[in-house]
Amino acid sequence: MSMRSAVVTGASSGIGEATARELAKQGYHVYVGARRVDRLQRLAEEIGGTALPLDVTDDDSVRAFTDAIDSCDVLINNAGGAKGTASVADADLDDWRWMWETNVLGTLRLTKALLPKLIASGDGLIVTITSIAAFYAYDNGSGYTSAKHAQAVLHRTLRGELLGQPVRLTEIAPGAVETEFSLVRFDGDAAKAANVYKGIDPLVAQDIAELVGFVASRPPHVNLDTIIVKPRDQAEPGRFARRG
Secondary structure, three states, X not given: OOOOEEEEEOOOOHHHHHHHHHHHHOOOEXXXXXXXXXXXXXXXXXXXXXXXXXXOOOHHHHHHHHHOOOOOOEEEXXXXXXXXXXXXXXXXXXXXXXXXXXXXXXXXXXXXXXXXXXXXXXXXXXXXXOOHHHOOOOOOOHHHHHHHHHHHHHHHHHHHHOOOOOEEEEEEEEOOEOOOHHHHHOOOOHHHHHHHOOOOXXXXXXXXXXXXXXXXXXOOOOOOOEEEEOOOOEEEOOEEOOOO
């Protein structure tokens, strides 16, 4: 029996990197994709996987990436992110385009391209990392919340469209996870990024990776549809019990 394979997007850091390690521990050959290829190569060497350059916003990049993958049993749609905290009145259209291209169309491109291989595996799994922003609207976050709502609806629609096919679908929607997420959102402002997690015990990338590992280890008849996970210190976006 050949080794099962997993694909992880956005794998150069954070949740994607931790997830790649977790799936490798379970015996998967992991294909890791992202734009920062130097980081990917170090990760692939560590876990015995394959590093491939990937820009989920670029059709040609996605085509080259998916063509290089012979078979796919598990797809982790992890690439995504937020940019800015502008109100609707002050919305930056370039930020919106980036968020929709990365979170929504990026997920669509990878899923559409790899779906035939996932079905052919006989026991495929698609895990899409969305966010609690897929369940809430909050001030100054409409670009990100609308993108995450759309990404989640794409994934949830596929659940019904694939009914009867040998593919399971799980949405994991994290709350506050301390990764590079806020650093990207605040355009590299480390002080602003750190302030997001000030006074709380946030989730870390490994927490989400272990959930992915649990989902991937369930038997074929078990489909965990949606997992919402938050720090104990968080109730909803922007509502925290902060100390100090």
